Amino acid sequence: EVQLVESGGGLVQPGGSLRLSCAASGFTFSDHYMDWVRQAPGKGLEWVARIRNRANSYTIEYAASVKGRFTISRDNSQNSLFLQMNSLTTEDTAVYYCAKANGYDWRAFDYWGQGTLVTVSS
Amino acid sequence: DIQLTQSPSFLSASVGDRVTITCRASQGISSYLAWYQQKPGIAPKLLIYAASTLQSGVPSRFSGSGSGTEFTLTISSLQPEDFATYYCQHLNTYPPTFGGGTKVEIK
Numbered sequence: 001e002v003q004l005v006e007s008g009g010g011l012v013q014p015g016g017s018l019r020l021s022c023a024a025s026g027f028t029f030s031d032h033y034m035d036w037v038r039q040a041p042g043k044g045l046e047w048v049a050r051i052r053n054r055a056n057s058y059t060i061e062y063a064a065s066v067k068g069r070f071t072i073s074r075d076n077s078q079n080s081l082f083l084q085m086n087s088l089t090t091e092d093t094a095v096y097y098c099a100k101a102n103g104y105d106w107r108a109f110d111y112w113g114q115g116t117l118v119t120v121s122s
Numbered sequence: 123d124i125q126l127t128q129s130p131s132f133l134s135a136s137v138g139d140r141v142t143i144t145c146r147a148s149q150g151i152s153s154y155l156a157w158y159q160q161k162p163g164i165a166p167k168l169l170i171y172a173a174s175t176l177q178s179g180v181p182s183r184f185s186g187s188g189s190g191t192e193f194t195l196t197i198s199s200l201q202p203e204d205f206a207t208y209y210c211q212h213l214n215t216y217p218p219t220f221g222g223g224t225k226v227e228i229k
Contacts, residue, residue: 044209044220044221044222044223045158045166045209045211045220046220047217047218047219047220061216061217063217064217097165097166102168102171104171104172104175105154105171105172106213107154107156107171107172107212107213107214107218108156108168108171108172108211108213109156109158109166109168109211110168110171110177111168112165112166112167113165114164114165115165
């Protein structure tokens with residue numbers, strides 16, 4: 001059974017940093033593209049970042065709103081995905097979901113974690 | 123960025139109703155569209171990918187159609203557990219974007 005479990009969320013002041021983690025199990029982690037998607041309170045879904053698989057050299061994409069501030073990474077030996085978030089603003093307040101891209105065409109997210117809440121506030 | 127516009131944004135329906143939600147893309151996205159269901163406090167669940175392919179384990183009352191710029195999600199006979207918010211999402215080019223959501227409530 002595929003499981004994705006996020007951790008690392010919390011309250012942080014504007015300008016601060018936070019590192020989110022996602023522990024994956026139930027599939028061959030290194031074979032899959034992995035993404036972060038966020039949802040501000042009461043709002044819709046926003047894609048944040050993607051890291052591709054070994055076959056695609058672990059290349060990375062970012063949303064314009066986080067590029068230069070957030071860094072996505074993975075540790076295949078630990079089946080873990082990370083999101084380093086720096087220079088946080090109140091606009092980054094959201095539930096952050098780790099999501100696995102489907103292996104059909106990598107264009108949809110077939111499994112999601114339960115989410116971790118990041119609150120940026122003074 | 124490609125914009126996805128869902129309509130309606132809210133709909134009220136009864137158990138057993140046929141429900142159709144539309145997603146329009148600001149430019150052609152071939153068939154690179156997915157649909158998700160989200161209930162309050164819970165992560166989204168993939169229903170449909172590649173515009174019309176049913177995700178494993180999803181009931182057959184859900185179906186998707188369309189290509190290019192216009193897509194639909196249809197629930198053939200609404201069940202109590204289907205009351206939720208539905209999102210469309212594309213990944214034709216980066217960044218992938220989501221529609222604004224359609225909230226389906228009980229009439």
